[in-house]
Structure formats: C-alpha cells, structure tokens
Amino acid sequence: MSEQAQGDVHNVFSGGSATYVIQGRDFGDVHLHLPTPPTSPDRAAVELARVVLAQWRDEAGALGLAGNARLAVGWRADWTVADHREHIGADVAGSTAGLADLAAGFRALPAQRLVIIGGPGTGKTSLAILLTLQLLSLHDATQPVPIPLLVSSWDANKEHFDVWLARRIHEEYNGLTTDLNRARIRELVRDRRVLPVLDGLDELPPLLRSAALAGLNKAGTDGAPLILTSRTAEYTELVEEEDVLQAAAVITAQPVDGAAAAKYLRDSSHPQRTQQWQVLLDHLTSHPEAAAARALSSPLMLWLARTVYARAGANPGVLADESVFPDVVDIERHLLDSIIPAAFPSGPASPHQPRPVREWGHAQAQRALGFLAAHLTATKTKEFAWWELHRAKPPTVLKAPVLVACYLLVMAGSSRFQDWITGGDPLQAFQVAAGTTIALICGVSGGMLLLLSQLWKGPLPRRLAAFGRHRSRIPGLFWLLVFLAPIALLLTRDEPLLALGFIVPPLLMMVVGAPADTAQSVGPRALLSGERASTMLMLLGVAPVIGAIGSLAVAQVPDRTVLLGSWLSGTAGVAAVILALSPWTQWLLAKVTLASLGTLPWSTMAFLEDARRVGLLRQIGGVYQFRHAQLQARLAAHRRGSGPLRRRRRSGTRAPWPVRPLPAASSTPQEGRVPGYVGLRRRRGHPPIYVIMWTLALLWTGIITFEDGWHDPGALQTVGFFAVLPLVIDLLIPPLTWRRAELRLDEEGVEFALGKRTLRFEWRDVATVAPRLFEPPLGKNDDGTVMLHLELTPEAAPGSRIRVNSTGWVALWPLDSPTGDPADATTPPELHDALVRFAGERWRPPGTAGLRR
Secondary structure, three states: HHHHHOOOOOOOOOOOOOOOOOOOOOOOOOOOOOOOOOHHHHHHHHHHHHHHHHHHHHHHHHOOOOOOOOOOOOOOOOOOOOOOOHHHHOOOOOOOOHHHHHHHHHHHOOOEEEEEEEEOOOOOHHHHHHHHHHHHHOOOOOOOOEEEEEHOOOOOOOOOOHHHHHHHHHHHOOOOOOOOOOOHHHHHHHOOOEEEEOOOOOHHOHHHHHHHHHHHHHHHOOOOEEEEEEEHHHHHHHHHHHOOOOOOEEEEEOOOOOOHHHHHHHHHHHHHHHHHHHHHHHHHHHHHOOHHHHOOOOOHHHHHHHHHOOOOOOOOOHHOOOOOOOOHHHHHHHHHHHHHHHHOOOOOOOOOOOOOOOOOOOOHHHHHHHHHHHHHHHHOEEEEEEEHHOOHHHHHHHHHHHHHHHHHHHHHHHHHHHEEEHHOOOHHHHHHHHHHHHHHHHHHHHHHHHHHHHHOOOOOOOOOHHHHOOOOHHOHHHHHHHHHHHHHHHHOOHHHHHHHHHHHHHHHHHOOOOOHHHHHHHHHHHHHHHHHHHHHHHHHHHHHHHHHHHHHHHHOOOOOOHHHHHHHHHHHHHHHHHHHHHHHOOOOOOOOHHHHOOOOOOOHHHHHHHHHHOOOEEOOOOEEEOOOOOOOOHHHHHOOOOOOOOOOOOOOOOOOOOOEEOOEEEEEEOEEEEEEEEEEEEOOOOOOHHHHHHHHHHHHHHHHHHHHOOOOOOHHHHHHHHHHHHHHHHHHHHOOOEEEEEEEOOOOOEEEOOOOHHHHHHHHEEEEEEEEEEEOOOOOOOOOEEEEEEEOOOOOOOOOOOOOOHHHHHHHEEEEOOOOHHOEOOOOOHHHHHHHHHHHHOOOOOOOOOOOO
C-alpha cells in the first residue's frame, strides 16, 4: 500500500466507560488521553455545591422566590458606604433585568466581595438567596461555592472567621456526603473555595458588630470572597464609626415597583384564577403610588398576599379598595394576620434540608407566638430573654406555692435522712442538724451575695466562659486552695480557721455564678447551655465544698456517722438553694408550666429557632425579637381577644413610667403646661426585699439551732414565714404607682415637675429637643420606649440629679409610638405647639432624619 493511500489514522474514544477499546489499523502510535481524575478537594467542592443547591432551591421555593414566577428584586450601587473605587475594581450597576446581570457583575469584581443593604422588608435576604442560586447554577471548579449562613452566631472576639466558617459548614452539612469531613471543609475554607453569604450583620449586638467587621477585614486581606447583608441604618452607623468592608462593592435592595409586583402575582397565580387577581393587578400598574402598591413593595408582603389569596374564590382585589384599607399600615396588618399559616410549613419536610423546620401546627404556633407577643407587650419590651420567662403570669403565680412545697419537701426529707443515718439517736440527730444548718447559712449567704450583685443588672444567666474568662490571670494554686481549704480544715479541725469556712463559700458562689454578658452572647442556646453547665458545676463542685464547711461545726465529734450525715445533708440543702436561685431552674419550671397548659411547645427553644428561621423572629445576641413590630402588636392583640386592630393612640403606655394625661392642658402666650400622672414602675423580684427577709430567716435559723429550739413546733413555721414572706410581698405590691407630673415650657426654658421635685433646663443650655429611644439605667439597653429627649450644649453642666445617657441625651417626657420607632412617635398637639413656639429650631418633630439613638 502506498504512503498516500495509507493516510493518517486518527481514532477518538471519549465519554464512555467501555472495558476494552480496540484501535483499528496498525499505523502509528496509539495515544491514550484520559481525563485527569478529580482531586479530593474538587470532589468535596462539587458535592458541597450540590447539597447547598438542593437545600436553597427548596428554601427559595418555600419563600416564593423560585420557579417561573421568580420575584425580580431591583438594586442600585451605593458608594456612600463603599470602599474606594480603585480598591473594588469594578461596578455593580443597578438593574431589575435579571439575576444574570447581578451574577455577572459580582463575578467581575476582582475580590468578589459584596454588601447588600436595605431597610426592613426591602428584600435583602431575598436578593442574597436569589444571587446564591444563580451562582450555584453557574458553578464550576474555578469558582467558590456560595453558602448562606447567619452571621449572628459568630463571636469575632473569640473565634477567627475562618475557624467559625469551617465549623458552621461542618455543622450544617456534615454527614450529607462522604467527602465533606471536617478536614476537607477546612481545606476548602483555607483555599478560598467557599463563598460565605452572611445574612444579618445588623442582628449582632453593636460591640460584636464592630468586632465582626474588623474580623472580616482581617480574614479578607488575601482576597477572600464574601457576600454580606445588613440593614442600611446599622451598616451606615458601623461604617461611620468603624470602617468599610474592604474591597467590597455595596448595593441597596430596592422596593418592588407596582409593575414588577403585578407581574409576580400574575405569574405565580393559578392559570385558571388570573381573573380574580385582575382588579389588583390593574390597580398596581395604574396607581404605583397608592397604598396597595406601597404596601406590596416589600417582598414579605408580596409573598403574603400571594399565599393568602391563592385559594379559589378569594378576592385579592379588596386590597385595592381604599375604603376598606385606606393606608399601607392597614394592608400590612391585614396580611400579618395570616403570616403564621403561611410561614410554618405543613406536610413532610424536604429530604434535602439538613435541619428542616418542624411541623408545629398552625394552632400551636399561633398560641405560642401570641403568648410571647402579649408577654413582651405587657412587660414593655421588644426582647424575649428565656431567663425572664418565669416572670410571665402563670409561672409567677405558681412560684410561691412551688417554693413552699419544695421547702417543706427538703425539710421533711432532711429530717427523715437524719433519723435514718443516726438510728434515731437524739444527740447525733442534733449534731447532724447543726452541721446542716451551718452549711445552709453559708449557702444562703452566697445566694444573698449573688442577689446583691444583681441589683444593677438584674438576674442574668451564667456561662462557664464568664467563670474562666480571666483564669489565665489567676494562679492555679489559688483555685486549688479554694477547693481544698474546707477539706483541710475538716481534717485538721483547726477552730481559729473556722472563719475561713464562712468566707470561702460565698466567694465561691460569686465567682462561679458570675453572669454572662448577654449583649455579646452568640445565641440563646449558648446562654442556656452555659447556665445549665454552671448550675451543674455548682451542684457537683460548690455544694459538696459548702457541705464540708457545715461539717466543721461538728468536727470535734469523733463519730463518722455524724460527720458523713452532716456533710450529705448540708450538701443536699445547699444544692436546693443553688437550684432555687438558678435561672436555668426557673426557666425549666416556667417552661414546664406553660407547656402543660398548652401555651408553649415542650421543645420551646427549638420552636423559637424555627420561628427565627422562617422569618418571624430575629436573634439579637442572647435574646429574640419579633422581626416586625407590627407583627408583635397583631399577635398580642389576638392573644387578648381584641381581634383586628385599627391604629389608635395611647398615652405613654410604652414608657417605663407611663403618663396618664389629665383632661386638658393649659396654654398661654407666655407658657405651655402639659399635666399628667407618672406611673412609677416597680420591678418584680427586687433583690432588697429578699435580702432583708432572708437575713431575718438566717438569724432565726441560727438562734433556733444553737438554742436547740427545733423541738418547738413553731420553729420551722417561723423560719418558713420569713423565707416565703418576700414572695408574698412581691406578688401583692402593685407594680405601678401613680404620681402627678407636669411639663412646663416658656420662653426661658423647660421644666419637669414630679411632686415636689423639679428639673429645669434653660433654652440656652439645650441644643436639640427630639423623640428618641429611651436608654434605661438598669437592665436592657433598648426596651422600645420612646421619650422626649434634650441634648445639652457642650457648655452646659448638668447637675448630679440629672442622668445623661451614654449618647449625651436627657430623657424628659414619655411619648407614644405604636412601633417603638422614634419616627412613629405621637406628640400631643398641645405639647407640639408649645415646642414649636418656645423651643423653635431646637425642636425636631417625629420623622425628622437622624433621630436614632
């Protein structure tokens, strides 16, 4: 065969899995070109992208963000809070054309770092989820895997961002595939093959928010990709006070316009039911500034409208009827009434969800959230702290009888134990009782010191981190001496050192019982776990030590039975005191009580976490808040049985000392007077009441013990009387007492009079008068109360009787705000007129920009 006839032989086999491949002809070499097998990190990245896509595809479907009727959320670039343009390297232009534009713009950023900001309900999270799905659909081996996570669980002061990111990915996706083990996830994070999509920077406490921004900048020095969401106000304040997110572009999520809302509702409706939507669709298109269009500019409200009116025969056109819903608030409240059935899923969960939301039932969810809303409204706060649940009505009513029952049970059990271990010997029984009493005195003394330490901050949960936060500064020998001192005293029986036994236990309870900083807590579950661990530590470590202290009282008795009996009985008594004072025990009692009544589910913390995941609650440090103030008000109203509400004015009901106005206010050209009654609130569980009464109980216990008066039937009743009396007083004293007050304004200044006490401020010393959030001197930093505040000039010198808050403002007079926002505060007409006339340009009415604390 000639060379020309032979030609070239070029056979290609690809894309198959044949066992044998036969090369035809016999000319030339045979070259096998096999694809390079993927490495373990490559397989892990592919698997991670697959499971994340499956999870968030279902999440987007549940939120109405997926499918052919995908909601178009617009955005625009915001350079006022962004880094320098040359550091960012590209621009993300505003658009509503589609997610492909946003994804392409994001990938064009050299550092691939983006911040999405916007007001409440404007679609920040929706935009982040949609961008995540778009990036996942285009994912290849060269691009990082986007993973949405809540940033509210990160404590930047204790954990590097990369460590936290790897841990959270492992917690969410561990076990779903064989390649996603802990070591492989750390490799993906190290090699920047993960794109964290962090939602809710604003949900972090302010201190942790600043630390988080610094941590993100530190972790991103090598160009780590990142997407971050936050409310505009919180992020702007953070940028002004701290720094920008380096190399990150910033976009603002835009409200949904009327045309986009109409298209979404049309595309997402049943094809045979489009006609029932037509009235609303036409109204949204032709009246973009009407109440319906402004209300449905929020993705949340748009999703609610679609869900509520999806059934056959529904009439969504009623939303366009301004005679029924005259303004935006009315429409929002109407839709909020149906948010629980829409938010909590029914039916089996998707198998692709690593932690699906449980099926709680709409009735159970309505009862639980309604109770929490009513409880928060009654206590004039926006924050639900689990350690405050025992202050709710049913647990509060049961607190006294349960405490009395436990007291009687402990005393009866102690008496029977003493009779059993001593064999009925009266002398030995007395000696055991004496040792037990000494241990109880030490334990109650430590408990009293704990109560005294809570005078200013109130009862707070404890964490082992708080106990060991500064342990590196304390020599280990000191802690060894603390625990071994009672044992050494017991063995040496050195009476001059007996006083040390009365000093060590209270100090030990103070140190181990140090409260955690709830403002910097990484979550309610972490606080609950820390309190439970702290309680267990005190039960297993502190109680036996204090029980040994009690044995010192009978250390001269050679009988081991007496020593053992007094130690065991004293330990049990101290353990009872520890349990009675533990926030974890109080939480457990309150939860069991409310769950038994059907008010809360037995897995209360799991329910709260699910309510946060479906968007009804938000987490701020160690507490929960309703994500929307209107939602709390609506649920509280339904809990009280008042049904749908119209907006109404109340007089100072949100204030810590509410004002009940008099029938009329007086006003003259020279002076304006606003009279009222100021309600002085008394916080229940005030420690001084307990300290005084329990001190008397301790004194009587010591007297009765050393005078051998326990044989008197009235001895036990006397001690029990002083132990229970503070609870009775606490329940019977009215929580609110009213005193007459008056606010006077004239050309020279403003004066607040409460009884015989007056506070006066000259206008020359006042820079600004404005409604602002009240900052209480004790307890929480923000309870949603709005008050009229004065900002003093730098030259003004406030007296010692005037309390200036941390931002330099003085609270003067309570105002009503249905949402807890200063911009929504209602100023009485006579007060507004007087401020306009006498304060002049100093007066900044509600709604003026820049009224945040």
